[in-house]
Structures are given as structure tokens and as C-alpha cells.
Amino acid sequence: MNKKRKMFIRMIVASLVRRRSRMIVALLAIIVGATILSGLGLIYFDVPRQMSSQFRSYGANIIIAPESDGDVSYEKLQKSITYFPSNELEGYTPYRYENSKIHNMPVTLAGTDLGSVLKTSPYWHIDGELPAKNGEALIGAKLAESLGISKGESVSTVNTFEITGEMESIDIPDYEKYTDPETGETHCDHTLDLTISGILETGGSEEEYIYISLEDVEYLTLSKRGYDIVEVSVASIKDKLSEYTEKISKDIDGIKAKLVKRVTASESSVLSKLQALVFIVTAVVLVLTMICVATTMAAVIAERRREIGLRKALGAFNSSIVGQFMGEGLLLGAVGGILGSVLGFLFAQYVSQHVFSSPITFRPLLIPITIVASVIVTGTACLMPIKSAVEVDPALVLKGE
Amino acid sequence: MFFRMVKGTFIRQKKKLLMIALTVALGASIATAMLNVMLDVGDKINEELKTYGSNITVVPQSSAVISKLYDTEEEDDDAQTEYIKEEKVGELLTIFWANNITDFAPETDTTVTLNNSEVGLVGTWFNHKLEFKKKGSVYTRDTGVINLRSWWDVESGTMLNEQAVSGDKYAMIGRELAEEKNIKAGDIITVSRDGRNEELEIIGVFESGDDDDNMIYTTLSVVQRLTDTVGYIKKIEVSAITSPEDELAIKAAKNPSLLSGDEYDLWYCTAYVSSICFQIQEAIPEASASAIRQIADSEGKILEKTELLMSLITFLSLIGATLGISNLVTSGVMERSQELALLKAVGAKNGQITFLVLTEIIFTSILGTIAGYFLGYGFAQIIGHSVFSSGVEMSGMVAFIVSVLIIFVTLIGSIPAIRMLLRLRPSEVLHGGH
Numbered sequence: 156m157n158k159k160r161k162m163f164i165r166m167i168v169a170s171l172v173r174r175r176s177r178m179i180v181a182l183l184a185i186i187v188g189a190t191i192l193s194g195l196g197l198i199y200f201d202v203p204r205q206m207s208s209q210f211r212s213y214g215a216n217i218i219i220a221p222e223s224d225g226d227v228s229y230e231k232l233q234k235s236i237t238y239f240p241s242n243e244l245e246g247y248t249p250y251r252y253e254n255s256k257i258h259n260m261p262v263t264l265a266g267t268d269l270g271s272v273l274k275t276s277p278y279w280h281i282d283g284e285l286p287a288k289n290g291e292a293l294i295g296a297k298l299a300e301s302l303g304i305s306k307g308e309s310v311s312t313v314n315t316f317e318i319t320g321e322m323e324s325i326d327i328p329d330y331e332k333y334t335d336p337e338t339g340e341t342h343c344d345h346t347l348d349l350t351i352s353g354i355l356e357t358g359g360s361e362e363e364y365i366y367i368s369l370e371d372v373e374y375l376t377l378s379k380r381g382y383d384i385v386e387v388s389v390a391s392i393k394d395k396l397s398e399y400t401e402k403i404s405k406d407i408d409g410i411k412a413k414l415v416k417r418v419t420a421s422e423s424s425v426l427s428k429l430q431a432l433v434f435i436v437t438a439v440v441l442v443l444t445m446i447c448v449a450t451t452m453a454a455v456i457a458e459r460r461r462e463i464g465l466r467k468a469l470g471a472f473n474s475s476i477v478g479q480f481m482g483e484g485l486l487l488g489a490v491g492g493i494l495g496s497v498l499g500f501l502f503a504q505y506v507s508q509h510v511f512s513s514p515i516t517f518r519p520l521l522i523p524i525t526i527v528a529s530v531i532v533t534g535t536a537c538l539m540p541i542k543s544a545v546e547v548d549p550a551l552v553l554k555g556e
Numbered sequence: 557m558f559f560r561m562v563k564g565t566f567i568r569q570k571k572k573l574l575m576i577a578l579t580v581a582l583g584a585s586i587a588t589a590m591l592n593v594m595l596d597v598g599d600k601i602n603e604e605l606k607t608y609g610s611n612i613t614v615v616p617q618s619s620a621v622i623s624k625l626y627d628t629e630e631e632d633d634d635a636q637t638e639y640i641k642e643e644k645v646g647e648l649l650t651i652f653w654a655n656n657i658t659d660f661a662p663e664t665d666t667t668v669t670l671n672n673s674e675v676g677l678v679g680t681w682f683n684h685k686l687e688f689k690k691k692g693s694v695y696t697r698d699t700g701v702i703n704l705r706s707w708w709d710v711e712s713g714t715m716l717n718e719q720a721v722s723g724d725k726y727a728m729i730g731r732e733l734a735e736e737k738n739i740k741a742g743d744i745i746t747v748s749r750d751g752r753n754e755e756l757e758i759i760g761v762f763e764s765g766d767d768d769d770n771m772i773y774t775t776l777s778v779v780q781r782l783t784d785t786v787g788y789i790k791k792i793e794v795s796a797i798t799s800p801e802d803e804l805a806i807k808a809a810k811n812p813s814l815l816s817g818d819e820y821d822l823w824y825c826t827a828y829v830s831s832i833c834f835q836i837q838e839a840i841p842e843a844s845a846s847a848i849r850q851i852a853d854s855e856g857k858i859l860e861k862t863e864l865l866m867s868l869i870t871f872l873s874l875i876g877a878t879l880g881i882s883n884l885v886t887s888g889v890m891e892r893s894q895e896l897a898l899l900k901a902v903g904a905k906n907g908q909i910t911f912l913v914l915t916e917i918i919f920t921s922i923l924g925t926i927a928g929y930f931l932g933y934g935f936a937q938i939i940g941h942s943v944f945s946s947g948v949e950m951s952g953m954v955a956f957i958v959s960v961l962i963i964f965v966t967l968i969g970s971i972p973a974i975r976m977l978l979r980l981r982p983s984e985v986l987h988g989g990h
Contacts, residue, residue: 180886181883183883184880187876187880188876190872191872195869198869202865209857210858212858213608213850213854278849278850278854357848357849358612358847358848358850359848359849359850414765415765415766416707417609417764417765417766419765420607420707421605424604425605425607425858428600428601429601431942431943432597432866432939432943436590440586440869440872440873443585447582447876447877447879447883448880451880451883451884454575506869510868
């Protein structure tokens with residue numbers, strides 16, 4: 156028994172080595188098939204994750220707002236941020252809106268975290284720079300045009316307060332008290348000087364605001380409070396996003412998290428289409444590659460009818476011939492499957508780095524699947540031609556008909 | 557004689573040549589399907605991305621004023637706000653890239669009094685039948701916010717269908733406002749502004765997930781009557797299929813007049829968002845069109861990624877297809893060693909044999925390619941219909957690329973086989989030894 160097995164292995168190996176060039180050709184076909192299976196498989200599973208971070212260029216997909224009147228306090232914001240897994244959270248930006256005046260024209264100031272604003276609004280086109288420090292401001296293009304302000308200029312925003320008894324005690328240097336001649340009320344103007352570091356172009360309503368740091372807003376309005384709205388950008392699928400928002404709205408009193416429907420609804424529709432596309436493309440390519448592998452194997456075996464005839468003439472049983480050829484086929488399938496899954500991973504990695512500039516998620520399960528699949532395909536492909544080859548009449552084949 | 561030999565081969569070696577033709581056909585079909593899908597995927601994804609709504613807004617040239625900033629300032633603001641003539645909206649469809657404009661809707665918004673409080677009212681087209689003139693003939697086209705607000709969920713009632721109702725006194729109300737005011741679908745509300753009243757029937761309640769949840773949407777003519785601006789509109793939202801921005805587009809966006817003649821032509825004839833905006837301004841001189849960066853930029857990015865992804869996948873499948881073909885061609889030729897050795901034995905020259913073999917192979921692969929092209933057409937349509945529910949457009953260029961590729965691959969595949977054939981010793985082969 157042991158001897159027989161040894162002989163069997165020796166025959167397979169010898170046959171593969173002797174017929175090197177033909178076997179390499181067959182192996183190549185299997186490798187390409189396995190590469191396509193494992194490569195496209197990896198891409199198929201990774202596309203939603205990779206694409207959904209691309210979709211974040213649409214900006215925030217969740218907003219956190221106060222439940223009714225009021226604001227989102229710093230503590231509540233910090234607490235709600237913990238509900239998002241850190242590997243999915245792209246960024247969040249709080250906004251606090253205040254009315255003020257520039258050149259006696261009413262404007263809206265948006266106090267925000269200027270360091271993180273581009274994470275939730277990556278589509279902002281800034282002519283100039285983002286404000287780097289307090290006292291600098293980013294102005295919307297429309298507002299800049301109507302106020303006649305250009306980049307690099309300095310402007311002053313002025314907030315007017317009515318002086319009440321309580322406030323008169325506050326003593327801040329840039330207070331200028333004056334009395335309105337009509338109403339007789341005492342007012343004071345609190346001024347904040349700003350240097351325009353850049354002009355913001357978005358084509359949307361953002362162009363009508365001035366963006367400054369939260370500290371500047373606090374200084375100008377002499378009041379410290381929470382945020383009017385917080386924009387959050389999370390790279391995740393729609394179902395998970397709604398789960399997060401429901402939890403936050405339920406767990407934390409006084410604030411509610413909402414999906415930006417326009418972004419999330421459309422994103423999931425595009426994403427599912429894209430994944431379906433990769434899936435069906437993989438399926439079509441795979442079926443065709445399998446047929447190619449099968450025809451190659453069929454051709455390789457058909458070529459060896461003479462060898463089969465010779466062995467039969469020497470007294471080999473059909474079963475041992477089938478065993479030998481199947482052994483060869485399965486060995487080729489296994490080797491091709493292993494090499495193919497490595498190459499497929501490299502291909503998927505290349506695609507991922509090239510297209511999405513981030514590494515692909517490795518899925519170990521795909522390796523055994525690829526190997527098993529290529530063994531099965533090669534085995535099935537060998538079965539038919541081996542069967543017909545076994546049925547040959549040794550005399551006819553050896554004579555050369 | 558030569559043709560008789562070729563013909564003879566086709567009849568005698570039917571099975572082997574059929575095998576080669578079949579492989580070529582399979583390879584050609586992968587190549588055809590993948591290349592067509594790759595070339596069309598941009599347009600397809602672009603259409604899907606249209607669900608994000610409009611990517612261009614058109615406003616009157618000089619209304620770059622702070623209209624939205626202060627609700628309280630709205631009264632004064634209206635006096636200054638300039639308008640676009642409603643009849644000009646059709647001009648949008650006369651521009652060079654008119655076919656890329658998928659939807660558009662004019663808008664006029666205002667604030668009205670409803671049950672003693674101020675609410676926002678937007679007048680627009682839902683699914684308006686627009687008549688427009690192009691090159692002397694009159695066309696009609698349906699357009700409106702039905703497609704521009706594809707993310708709306710109608711919670712109760714239905715979406716307003718302008719063409720199915722008589723008159724214009726209908727409205728859709730945002731969810732939050734409806735809850736606050738306790739308004740349901742089917743209710744009649746009265747809105748008033750400056751002493752003018754309109755009674756509107758609520759057709760449906762929608763959820764939009766943004767500020768629109770606090771608004772009422774109604775037909776354009778209602779708002780025009782309320783604001784006394786019949787025949788005028790404040791804004792047009794346009795959704796257009798655009799090409800991803802590249803260096804030329806960025807250069808042009810700064811100032812189109814700085815481009816050289818050739819660059820200008822190329823820019824003008826490419827569906828960049830900036831060139832479409834430029835053409836809209838040419839068609840409606842009193843308007844200014846600008847890209848909504850959030851939509852336009854992201855579309856470009858996602859398109860670019862998808863196209864790159866598809867082209868790499870296509871590349872991989874092309875490698876698979878070509879390897880399969882050249883494999884089969886090699887083994888197909890090698891199998892015929894006996895016949896060819898006989899030819900050699902009776903005195904055929906190497907050149908003649910090579911020519912004979914190549915003719916046969918190329919003829920076979922041409923037949924295979926033709927069959928494969930149509931098979932590939934079928935695959936492309938299957939992909940198109942199952943993923944995007946619309947057929948994939950076939951490009952003539954693909955037929956050309958595929959045929960060149962296949963002929964090339966077949967020739968490469970024949971080289972090792974032919975080299976081996978030329979080394980054959982007739983006596984050995986014919987005797988039967990290998």
C-alpha cells in the first residue's frame with residue numbers, strides 16, 4: 156500500500172515535471188482564475204467601507220441639535236460623541252450663531268472650531284487661509300461681495316448691548332456707552348476687530364456667514380453658552396447611523412441627533428448599486444474564467460490520450476488512470492489556488508491603495524474559499540475529458556488514429 | 557490550393573477550431589462587457605448621484621445680498637431682490653450641454669402668516685410640463701422638484717402631482733411644522749401676506765431631514781400672487797450630469813477668458829460644472845449660475861474613484877481573458893503536429909506552414925470575436941439592467957479595441973506553438989514518437 160502510494164505520487168510529480176511547459180500553462184490559467192476570485196472578493200467586501208469614507212466628502216451626515224429652545228452644552232456634546240465608534244467618526248464641528256453688525260450692516264457670525272471644520276465640510280473652497288488664531292475670520296463670498304470686503308482686510312464687528320443695571324458694573328475697555336436720543340436708553344458697543352484670512356466659496360448658504368473662533372464669539376457677545384448645532388460626519392451605513400441617532404436622542408436629555416436625510420438616503424442607494432455592480436462583474440468574470448480554466452484542462456488531458464492508451468495496454472485499471480489524472484488536476488488546483496489567493500490579495504491591495512489610498516481589510520476566510528473553489532473547478536474540469544479518455548481503445552490510440 | 561487546404565482544415569479539424577473559436581468568444585465577451593461597463597459606469601453612477609439633488613443654482617445677477625440672514629429683514633429685502641423672468645427658464649434647455657440637464661425647478665420663497673405665526677413658503681414646480689422653443693420648434697418636457705427632492709419621505713397623503721389636479725391651490729407641508737400646527741393631509745389652510753390670502757389644500761406631509769421640515773411647498777403661481785411677482789422667479793435649481801473637475805476646469809473656473817483658444821474650446825465642450833454654469837449665463841444673461849460645491853465636488857470625487865476602480869477590475873479581467881485565449885491557441889496548434897509534419901515531409905517550407913496556420917487561427921478568432929462581441933453585449937446589458945435598471949450604452953470604440961486586442965493575443969498565443977512546429981522533425985512525428 157505504502158509502495159503504491161509512493162508510486163502514485165512519483166507518477167504525478169514526474170508527469171508535472173516532464174510536461175513542464177504544458178503544466179505551467181494550465182497552472183497559469185488556474186492562478187488567474189483564483190486571483191480574480193480572491194481579488195474581486197476582497198474588493199467586493201471592502202467597497203462599502205472604502206466608498207463610504209469617500210462619500211464623506213458630502214460633509215456631515217448627522218446633526219445634533221437642541222431638543223427645543225436652548226443649546227447643546229459642551230458636556231452633552233462630549234457625551235454624545237462617545238456613541239460613535241472612533242474608527243468610523245471622521246469629525247465633528249460645533250456651531251454657535253450670533254447676530255452682529257459690520258459697517259452697520261447686519262451679519263450672522265458663526266462661531267466654530269476652525270481646526271475641524273474641513274472634516275465635516277470638505278467641499279469648502281477657501282480663497283486664502285483658514286483662520287489660524289483668534290481675531291481672524293473666514294467670510295462667505297456673497298457676504299464679502301455685498302459688504303465690499305476683500306481678503307487680508309481688517310473689519311470690526313460690533314455688538315450693541317442695552318445697558319441694564321446689572322451690566323453697568325461690568326467694566327471692559329472697549330465699551331463705549333452712549334444714549335440713544337430717541338428712546339433715552341443707554342447702549343454700549345462692544346467691538347471685535349477681525350482680519351479676513353480667507354473668502355469661502357461653497358455655492359450654498361454658507362457664503363452668507365462669517366466664521367470665527369468660538370472664543371471670539373464669547374468675547375464679542377460677553378456670553379458663554381453651548382452650541383446651536385453640531386455637525387457630525389460618520390463613515391458608516393445608514394442602518395447603523397439611525398441606530399446611533401436614536402440612542403443619542405433617547406439617552407441624552409435635551410438634545411436630539413438627526414440624520415441628514417439628503418446625504419444618507421442618497422448615499423445608501425448609490426453604495427448598494429456600486430456593490431451590486433462589483434458583485435455581478437465578479438460573478439460574470441468568474442464564470443467566464445472558470446470556463447477558460449476548464450477548457451485549458453480539457454485540452455491538456457486530451458493531448459495525453461496516447462499516454463492513457465499506453466498505460467491501459469500495460470494493464471492499468473481505469474480507476475488508477477482516473478486517480479492519477481485527478482490527482483494531477485487537484486494538485487494543480489491547490490497550487491494555483493494558493494498562488495492565486497496571494498496574488499489576489501496583492502491585486503486588491505494595489506487597487507485599494509491606488510483608488511482609495513488606504514489599505515484593504517484582509518479577510519482570512521477568503522483564502523480557504525479560493526483554494527477550495529479552484530480545486531473544485533479544476534477537478535470538475537478534468538472529470539469529463541478523463542472519462543472520455545479512459546474509454547479509448549488502446550490499440551487505436553497507440554496506432555495513431 | 558491554399559484555400560482548399562484552409563477549407564479542408566476547417567472541415568476536418570472542426571472540433572479543435574471550434575474550441576479555439578469558443579475560447580476566443582469567451583475572452584472577447586469578457587473584454588466587450590467589461591470595457592462597455594467601464595466606459596458607461598461614469599454616466600450610470602452620475603445618474604445615481606443625482607439623488608443628491610441639484611448641483612447648480614441660478615440666481616439673478618445682482619441679488620448677491622443677504623436675503624436669508626434675517627427673517628425680520630425680509631420685508632425690506634423683497635423690495636431690493638431682483639428676479640429672473642419665468643419665461644427665461646426654458647432657455648436652460650437651449651445650451652450646448654442641454655442633454656446633461658436632468659432636472660430643474662424655478663423657486664420663489666417668502667414668509668407668510670399661518671394661524672398668527674410666520675412660516676416659510678416656497679413656490680416651485682413639482683412636475684411641471686414646460687414648453688420651450690429650440691431652433692424654431694416647440695418641445696415639451698416634465699421637470700420639477702419631484703426628482704430634485706428624491707430623499708423626501710411622504711409620511712401621509714401623496715406627493716403633489718401638478719398635472720393630475722386642477723387649479724394650483726395645493727401644498728405639501730414639512731413634518732415638524734405639520735406636527736406643531738396639527739395639520740394633516742387633506743386639511744385646508746389659509747396663508748396670508750400683505751393682505752393677500754390664499755387657501756391651500758394640503759396634499760401630503762413630507763419628511764426631509766433638514767430645514768424644509770419647517771416649510772410649506774406650494775405651486776409657483778400661488779407664491780407669485782402672494783408676493784405680487786407674477787411672471788418672475790427668484791432662483792432656479794438645476795441638476796446636471798457633469799464631468800469630474802481636472803486642471804483645465806480649475807484653470808477655467810478662475811477666469812475662462814484666460815484660456816487659450818484650444819483650451820477654451822475643450823473646456824466649453826466638456827461637461828464641467830463650470831462650463832455648464834458659463835453656458836447657462838450665456839443663455840440667461842441676467843442670471844448668475846454657480847456650482848453647489850457640496851454636491852459638485854463630491855460627485856467628481858466619487859465618479860473618479862468609481863471609474864478608477866472599474867478600470868482596474870477591467871484590467872484584471874482582460875488579463876484573465878487574454879491568458880485564457882493564448883493558452884488555448886497554443887494547445888490548439890500543438891495538437892496538429894502530425895498533420896503539419898506531414899506537410900513538411902512532402903516538402904512544404906516553414907514560411908508556408910506558418911502562413912497556413914496563422915490564416916486558420918486568425919480566421920477562427922475573427923469568427924470567435926464576432927460571436928464574443930454579441931455575447932459580451934448580452935453580458936453588458938445583464939449587468940446594466942440588474943444593477944442600474946437601464947441598458948449599458950455600447951461604444952463603437954470597444955468593438956475596435958476588442959478586435960485589435962484579440963488578434964494581437966491570438967498571434968502572441970500562436971508564437972510558441974509555431975516555433976515548436978518549425979522545429980518538428982517529420983520522421984519522428986510521423987513515426988509516432990514524441
